[in-house]
Amino acid sequence: MDTLFQTNIDVTEEQNIEFKELVTKIGVWINQKFFWVNDLYTSSPNMVASYPLAVQLEVYKGKVEECNICCVKLTIKNLAIISKSLKVYFQQETAVKIDDHVAYYGPNEQSLVHWLNDRIYICNGKYKGKGIKQYTTKSGKQRRTPHLWSNLRKGHLLYRPISAKDVMSAITLEETIGPHKRADIYYWIIQSKQKGQAEKLNRLLQKTDWNSKLKSDIILKSDLCL
DSSP: OOBSOOOOOOGGGOSSEEETTEEEEEEEEETTEEEETTHHHHSOHHHHHHSOEEEEEEEEEEEETTEEEEEEEEEEEEOSSSOEEEEEEEEEEESSOOSSEEEEEETTTTEEEEEETTEEEEEEEEETTBOOOEEEEEOGGGOOSSOOEEETTTTEEOOOOEEESSOEEEEEEEEEEOTTOEEEEEEEEEEESOHHHHHHHHHHHHHOOHHHHGGGTOOBGGGGOO
Protein backbone atom coordinates (compact mmCIF):
# COMPACT_ATOMS: atom_id res chain seq x y z
CA MET A 1 0.00 0.00 0.00
CA ASP A 2 1.12 3.57 -0.63
CA THR A 3 1.88 5.52 2.51
CA LEU A 4 1.64 9.21 3.20
CA PHE A 5 4.09 9.71 6.07
CA GLN A 6 7.29 7.73 6.26
CA THR A 7 10.08 9.80 7.82
CA ASN A 8 10.60 10.39 11.55
CA ILE A 9 13.17 13.07 12.53
CA ASP A 10 14.12 14.06 16.07
CA VAL A 11 14.26 17.78 16.90
CA THR A 12 17.80 17.50 18.23
CA GLU A 13 18.98 16.60 14.72
CA GLU A 14 17.12 19.34 12.83
CA GLN A 15 17.57 23.05 13.53
CA ASN A 16 14.68 23.93 11.20
CA ILE A 17 12.11 22.06 9.15
CA GLU A 18 13.18 22.27 5.51
CA PHE A 19 10.49 21.31 3.00
CA LYS A 20 11.03 22.06 -0.68
CA GLU A 21 11.54 25.84 -0.97
CA LEU A 22 10.12 26.72 2.46
CA VAL A 23 11.89 26.63 5.82
CA THR A 24 9.81 26.51 9.00
CA LYS A 25 11.12 27.69 12.35
CA ILE A 26 9.19 26.73 15.50
CA GLY A 27 8.97 28.67 18.74
CA VAL A 28 6.92 28.77 21.93
CA TRP A 29 5.50 31.81 23.73
CA ILE A 30 4.71 31.26 27.40
CA ASN A 31 4.35 33.65 30.35
CA GLN A 32 5.28 36.73 28.29
CA LYS A 33 8.50 35.13 27.06
CA PHE A 34 9.43 33.57 23.74
CA PHE A 35 12.03 30.97 22.82
CA TRP A 36 12.87 28.84 19.81
CA VAL A 37 12.26 25.13 20.37
CA ASN A 38 15.87 24.25 19.63
CA ASP A 39 17.07 26.61 22.37
CA LEU A 40 15.96 24.00 24.89
CA TYR A 41 18.58 21.66 23.52
CA THR A 42 21.44 24.11 23.12
CA SER A 43 21.12 26.40 26.15
CA SER A 44 22.45 26.22 29.68
CA PRO A 45 20.61 24.25 32.40
CA ASN A 46 19.62 27.53 34.08
CA MET A 47 17.77 28.72 30.97
CA VAL A 48 16.04 25.38 30.50
CA ALA A 49 14.95 25.45 34.15
CA SER A 50 13.24 28.81 33.57
CA TYR A 51 10.90 27.14 31.06
CA PRO A 52 9.28 24.17 32.87
CA LEU A 53 8.44 22.35 29.65
CA ALA A 54 9.38 19.10 27.98
CA VAL A 55 9.33 19.25 24.17
CA GLN A 56 9.48 16.53 21.53
CA LEU A 57 9.24 17.00 17.77
CA GLU A 58 8.44 14.47 15.05
CA VAL A 59 8.40 15.13 11.30
CA TYR A 60 6.53 13.05 8.72
CA LYS A 61 6.91 13.53 4.97
CA GLY A 62 5.34 11.94 1.91
CA LYS A 63 3.30 12.40 -1.26
CA VAL A 64 -0.36 11.91 -2.17
CA GLU A 65 -1.55 12.28 -5.74
CA GLU A 66 -0.18 15.65 -6.97
CA CYS A 67 0.66 16.91 -3.47
CA ASN A 68 3.83 16.77 -1.40
CA ILE A 69 3.19 17.03 2.32
CA CYS A 70 5.13 17.59 5.52
CA CYS A 71 3.46 17.11 8.91
CA VAL A 72 4.97 18.10 12.25
CA LYS A 73 3.83 16.71 15.58
CA LEU A 74 4.99 18.84 18.51
CA THR A 75 4.42 17.37 21.97
CA ILE A 76 4.73 19.75 24.91
CA LYS A 77 4.39 18.77 28.57
CA ASN A 78 3.82 21.39 31.26
CA LEU A 79 6.04 20.41 34.18
CA ALA A 80 4.78 23.24 36.39
CA ILE A 81 2.08 23.01 39.07
CA ILE A 82 -0.02 25.77 37.47
CA SER A 83 -1.70 26.17 34.08
CA LYS A 84 0.15 28.03 31.34
CA SER A 85 -1.06 30.16 28.44
CA LEU A 86 0.71 28.62 25.47
CA LYS A 87 1.22 30.04 21.98
CA VAL A 88 3.05 27.83 19.50
CA TYR A 89 4.68 29.90 16.76
CA PHE A 90 5.46 28.67 13.23
CA GLN A 91 7.51 30.95 10.96
CA GLN A 92 7.76 30.27 7.22
CA GLU A 93 10.49 31.72 5.00
CA THR A 94 12.67 30.76 2.05
CA ALA A 95 16.29 29.71 2.32
CA VAL A 96 17.17 31.98 -0.63
CA LYS A 97 15.63 35.19 -1.93
CA ILE A 98 12.71 34.58 -4.31
CA ASP A 99 10.98 37.65 -5.76
CA ASP A 100 8.19 35.67 -7.44
CA HIS A 101 6.61 35.06 -4.05
CA VAL A 102 3.26 36.01 -2.49
CA ALA A 103 1.87 35.01 0.89
CA TYR A 104 -1.61 35.61 2.27
CA TYR A 105 -4.15 34.30 4.75
CA GLY A 106 -7.04 32.51 3.03
CA PRO A 107 -10.19 32.88 5.16
CA ASN A 108 -12.07 30.22 3.21
CA GLU A 109 -9.29 27.68 3.67
CA GLN A 110 -8.47 29.03 7.17
CA SER A 111 -4.80 28.64 6.34
CA LEU A 112 -1.69 30.60 5.38
CA VAL A 113 -0.91 30.30 1.67
CA HIS A 114 2.41 30.88 -0.11
CA TRP A 115 2.78 31.03 -3.90
CA LEU A 116 6.38 30.40 -4.96
CA ASN A 117 6.95 30.54 -8.69
CA ASP A 118 4.14 28.27 -9.96
CA ARG A 119 3.63 26.23 -6.78
CA ILE A 120 1.20 26.63 -3.92
CA TYR A 121 2.14 25.97 -0.30
CA ILE A 122 -0.68 25.66 2.24
CA CYS A 123 0.43 26.03 5.87
CA ASN A 124 -1.98 25.05 8.62
CA GLY A 125 -2.27 23.36 11.99
CA LYS A 126 -4.42 22.15 14.85
CA TYR A 127 -4.22 22.34 18.64
CA LYS A 128 -7.00 20.81 20.75
CA GLY A 129 -9.24 20.88 17.68
CA LYS A 130 -8.65 24.59 17.04
CA GLY A 131 -6.94 26.10 14.01
CA ILE A 132 -4.83 29.19 13.39
CA LYS A 133 -5.32 31.95 15.97
CA GLN A 134 -2.99 34.70 14.71
CA TYR A 135 -1.22 35.20 11.40
CA THR A 136 0.98 37.76 9.67
CA THR A 137 3.17 38.24 6.60
CA LYS A 138 6.16 40.45 5.87
CA SER A 139 7.91 41.43 2.63
CA GLY A 140 11.63 41.18 1.98
CA LYS A 141 12.31 44.89 2.45
CA GLN A 142 11.01 44.67 6.02
CA ARG A 143 12.10 41.19 7.05
CA ARG A 144 15.43 41.83 8.78
CA THR A 145 14.19 40.51 12.12
CA PRO A 146 14.57 37.06 13.70
CA HIS A 147 10.82 36.79 14.37
CA LEU A 148 7.55 38.55 13.49
CA TRP A 149 6.09 39.35 16.90
CA SER A 150 4.87 42.97 16.96
CA ASN A 151 4.52 42.90 20.76
CA LEU A 152 6.63 40.11 22.20
CA ARG A 153 5.55 40.65 25.81
CA LYS A 154 1.87 40.31 24.95
CA GLY A 155 2.41 37.67 22.28
CA HIS A 156 0.78 39.67 19.49
CA LEU A 157 1.36 39.43 15.74
CA LEU A 158 0.74 42.46 13.55
CA TYR A 159 -2.34 42.01 11.36
CA ARG A 160 -0.88 41.95 7.86
CA PRO A 161 -2.80 39.34 5.81
CA ILE A 162 -0.87 39.67 2.52
CA SER A 163 2.66 40.50 1.34
CA ALA A 164 4.65 40.07 -1.87
CA LYS A 165 8.30 39.60 -2.94
CA ASP A 166 10.67 37.52 -0.82
CA VAL A 167 8.06 36.99 1.90
CA MET A 168 8.18 35.47 5.35
CA SER A 169 5.08 34.64 7.39
CA ALA A 170 4.02 33.38 10.80
CA ILE A 171 1.03 31.69 12.40
CA THR A 172 0.16 30.73 15.97
CA LEU A 173 -1.81 27.90 17.55
CA GLU A 174 -2.97 28.84 21.04
CA GLU A 175 -4.54 27.20 24.09
CA THR A 176 -4.09 26.80 27.84
CA ILE A 177 -2.14 23.79 29.07
CA GLY A 178 -2.91 22.48 32.56
CA PRO A 179 -0.39 21.53 35.26
CA HIS A 180 1.48 18.32 34.44
CA LYS A 181 -0.60 17.99 31.26
CA ARG A 182 0.55 17.13 27.76
CA ALA A 183 -0.43 18.92 24.56
CA ASP A 184 -0.09 17.52 21.04
CA ILE A 185 0.16 20.24 18.40
CA TYR A 186 -0.02 19.42 14.68
CA TYR A 187 1.27 21.54 11.82
CA TRP A 188 1.41 20.74 8.12
CA ILE A 189 2.57 22.14 4.80
CA ILE A 190 1.11 20.98 1.49
CA GLN A 191 2.99 21.75 -1.73
CA SER A 192 1.53 21.28 -5.20
CA LYS A 193 1.10 22.73 -8.67
CA GLN A 194 -2.60 21.82 -8.41
CA LYS A 195 -4.40 24.37 -6.21
CA GLY A 196 -7.62 22.37 -6.06
CA GLN A 197 -5.89 19.16 -4.95
CA ALA A 198 -3.91 21.02 -2.28
CA GLU A 199 -7.04 22.67 -0.89
CA LYS A 200 -8.88 19.34 -0.86
CA LEU A 201 -6.07 17.68 1.07
CA ASN A 202 -5.93 20.59 3.50
CA ARG A 203 -9.66 20.26 4.25
CA LEU A 204 -9.22 16.57 4.93
CA LEU A 205 -6.26 17.14 7.23
CA GLN A 206 -8.29 19.71 9.16
CA LYS A 207 -10.81 16.96 9.91
CA THR A 208 -8.24 14.24 10.65
CA ASP A 209 -8.04 12.70 14.12
CA TRP A 210 -4.26 12.98 14.38
CA ASN A 211 -4.05 11.34 17.79
CA SER A 212 -5.33 8.06 16.41
CA LYS A 213 -3.69 8.28 12.98
CA LEU A 214 -0.15 8.93 14.19
CA LYS A 215 -0.14 6.30 16.95
CA SER A 216 1.03 3.89 14.27
CA ASP A 217 3.32 6.59 12.74
CA ILE A 218 1.62 6.02 9.39
CA ILE A 219 -1.30 7.30 7.33
CA LEU A 220 -2.49 5.28 4.36
CA LYS A 221 -3.07 6.96 1.03
CA SER A 222 -6.53 5.34 0.95
CA ASP A 223 -7.46 7.36 4.06
CA LEU A 224 -7.36 10.56 2.00
CA CYS A 225 -9.97 9.47 -0.53
CA LEU A 226 -8.46 11.59 -3.29
